[in-house]
Amino acid sequence: GAVVSQHPSRVICKSGTSVKIECRSLDFQATTMFWYRQFPKQSLMLMATSNEGSKATYEQGVEKDKFLINHASLTLSTLTVTSAHPEDSSFYICSARAGDFQETQYFGPGTRLLVL
Amino acid sequence: GQNIDQPTEMTATEGAIVQINCTYQTSGFNGLFWYQQHAGEAPTFLSYNVLDGLEEKGRFSSFLSRSKGYSYLLLKELQMKDSASYLCVQMDSNYQLIWGAGTKLIIKP
Numbered sequence: 551g552a553v554v555s556q557h558p559s560r561v562i563c564k565s566g567t568s569v570k571i572e573c574r575s576l577d578f579q580a581t582t583m584f585w586y587r588q589f590p591k592q593s594l595m596l597m598a599t600s601n602e603g604s605k606a607t608y609e610q611g612v613e614k615d616k617f618l619i620n621h622a623s624l625t626l627s628t629l630t631v632t633s634a635h636p637e638d639s640s641f642y643i644c645s646a647r648a649g650d651f652q653e654t655q656y657f658g659p660g661t662r663l664l665v666l
Numbered sequence: 667g668q669n670i671d672q673p674t675e676m677t678a679t680e681g682a683i684v685q686i687n688c689t690y691q692t693s694g695f696n697g698l699f700w701y702q703q704h705a706g707e708a709p710t711f712l713s714y715n716v717l718d719g720l721e722e723k724g725r726f727s728s729f730l731s732r733s734k735g736y737s738y739l740l741l742k743e744l745q746m747k748d749s750a751s752y753l754c755v756q757m758d759s760n761y762q763l764i765w766g767a768g769t770k771l772i773i774k775p
Contacts, residue, residue, distance in 0.1 A: 594701070594709055657765045 552578045554646045556658035563634055564666055571629045571661045573644030578656075579624035580646035585617075588641040588660075597642075600627050634665040670766035672754045677772045683742050686769045688754030692735040700728050700739045701753040703768065709753055712739065741771075749773045 553576040563569050573583055582601050586594040598614075600606040600621035608614045618630040627646075631638055645657040671689045678684040690698070697716040701709035715721055715730035715737060727740040739752055754766035 594711065659764070 552576075552646070552648065552656040554580075554644065554656045554658040556642075556644055556661050558661060559659065560662040560664075562664045562666065565635055566633055569631045569634055569663060571631075571642055571644075571663075573627045573629070573646065573658055575625045575646040575648075575656070578646075578648045580627075580648060581624065582647045583621055583627040584645045584647075585619060585627075585629050586643040586645070588643060594643065597629075631663065634663070636665045639663055639665045670754050670756055670764055672752075672766045672769045674767070675770045675772065677774060678741075678744055680744055680746060680773055680775050682744050683740065684744060684771065686739045686741075686752050686754075686771070688737045688739070688766060690735050690737070690754070690756045690764070692732065694759035695732060696757040696759060698728075698730055698737045699753075699755040699757070700726075700737075701755060702750050703753060704750045712752075744773050746773050746775070 555574045555576055557572045561569055582599060584599050585597045587597050588594050596609050597612045597617060598606045598608045598619050600619050602621050602624050606619040616632055618632060621627040629642060641660050641662050643657060643660040669691060676684060697714055699714050700712040702712050703709040712726055713721055713723060713728035715728050718730055718732055720727055720729045725742045730737045737754060741748055749772055751768040751770050753768045756764040758764055
């Protein structure tokens with residue numbers, strides 16, 4: 551099956567710093583990538599949807615200036631958490647889709663962020 | 667490596683009961699999730715099991731046996747809207763998610 555990678559798998563940073571998370575589709579071209587956030591023992595929460603070459607669509611309540619998403623190529627999307635605070639500590643998961651809506655989303659393994 | 671095994675596709679009849687099985691590797695375990703995902707939409711959380719036994723939530727129930735590395739999702743009184751993919755997801759000892767490929771459930775009238 552299709553493989554999606556994320557880097558880093560975990561990161562610890564100081565409050566006020568910015569953290570960049572990469573999501574790559576390794577063996578297919580992803581026209582659409584999704585970014586999710588998950589708190590412990592809770593459901594995934596969709597943060598934003600990004601299409602290659604266009605601006606990301608953010609879900610209600612997600613600050614676009616705080617969570618910068620760039621989908622510069624068909625195999626790479628990045629999520630930058632700017633001026634991170636402890637409440638941003640969470641599990642961030644990306645997924646990628648090759649084609650249209652009926653195509654399967656393939657999920658990355660996730661990135662665990664801890665802001666001190 | 668760490669593998670999640672679940673059937674690729676299942677077919678059931680409206681009004682019936684279906685059980686979707688999932689096996690996982692027992693080394694490193696912090697819980698087992700089931701998600702529902704309709705085509706083109708984000709996954710929807712269904713259940714979380716960390717202790718052995720059956721968790722019932724309306725028409726959906728989820729079972730876990732940690733010693734066997736086995737879980738199932740039971741759907742009762744199937745409705746057409748239950749046609750979706752069902753994802754079995756393990757949280758390992760590092761709190762990383764290991765995602766199954768999903769079981770596509772087709773409901774027929």
